[in-house]
Amino acid sequence: MLVAVCGLWVAVRAGGVEPPWPGSALLAFTPWVVVPAVVGLGVAATIRDRWATAAAAATVLVLALVVVPRSWGTGGESDGVVLRVMTANLRVGGADATTIVDLVRDNRIDVLALQEYTPEAGDAFDRAGLAALLPYRVADPEPLGIGSALFARTPLTGGATPVDPGGFVEATATVHPAGAAAVMVRSVHPCAPYTRAHERCWQRGLAGEPRATTRGTARLLMGDFNATLDHPGLRRLLASGYRDAAATTGTGLKPTWPEDLVPVATLDHVLVDARIGVRTVSVHPVPDTDHRAVCAVLTLPGQPDAG
Known part of the structure; x- marks a missing residue:
């Protein structure tokens, strides 16, 4: 039964199937399935059940192919202008603003993305001195955790606050x-x-995110996707031409949620299109929120010639 359950889980993941709820939520824990899968392989081998052993071995192999590359990376460092970015979910505006501002200062962040940005959070960040570090902003503070904001060291243009x-x-x-x-x-x-x-x-929210492009302005998506690299919706978004910054640098198995309990799932991501390089990614706990903040050091192509 253990081998069968693990094998079914892996078949769903490898087949790109979107299982009905709660299967879609459970897919977030796919990297942890390697533990019962290995146990199943050991038991099957011990009792010398050839068919169960073969099935368990195949399950462990597929899991390894799916999960392990996130820990060694695919290479993403490149020359260019450095851009340091950070994203944090504020848990209905309750995250400690001083800690986040300290992270911005210590990591020399150029662009900060915040989710669940409330009016109270906006006041807290003003008091903590965020504007002195990142003076440019596009923000829509809303109650109930639906607000969002971007802060930057350099000017922002074309600011908008669309609703998904x-x-x-x-x-x-x-x-x-x-x-x-x-x-x-x-x-x-x-x-x-x-x-x-x-x-x-x-599902509609993930499907509605801007797809990657190799023309025009480069694209960078960061935030709480409420999805891991094992969810078909996020994998389809990546397939349009994005790379997950953490997986690119070998830190893709570092969990970001739930920080207030035991972090087991990587829901927060920085996605970059093919023109953006990735040097490092790090995750940081923040008091009073259930998400860890994610920082990434990226590289951008130089400014095109005016002529």
Whole structure:
């Protein structure tokens, strides 16, 4: 039974199937399935059940192929203008603003994306001195955790605060780093598939995110995707031409949620299109929120010649 359950789980994951709720939520724990899969392989081998052993071995092999590359990376460092970014879910505005401002200062962050940005959070960040570090902003503070914001060290243009199918604001703007080509940035936050009713809006939210492009302005998506690299919706978004910054640098198995309990799932991501390089990714605990903050050091192509 253990081998059968693990084998079915892996077949769903490898086949790109979107299972009905609660299967979609459970897919977030796919990396942990390697533990019972290895146990099943050991038991099957001990009792010398050839068919169960073969099935268990195949399950462990597929899991390894799917999960292990996130820990060694695929290579993403490149020359270019450095852009340091950070994303954090504030848990209905309750995250400790001083800690986040300290992270911005210590990591020399150029662009900060915040989710669940409330009016109270806006006041807290003003008091903590965020504007002195990142003076440019596109923000829509809203109650009930649906607000969003972008803060930047250099000017933002084309600022907008579109609302996704789940009702969450996703602050969007183009950042203009000194000496580099402009980058479109979005603070991503689709609704979470924590009930059957919310599963559809979660799927529509992921499907509605801007696809990667190799023309025009480079694209950078970061935030709480409420999805891991094992969810078909996020994998389809990646297939359009994005790379997950953490997986690229070998830190893709570092969990970001739930920080207030035991972090077991990587729901927060920085996605970059093919023109953006990735040097490092790190995750950081923040008091009074259930998500860890994610920082990434990226590289951008230089400013195109005016002529």
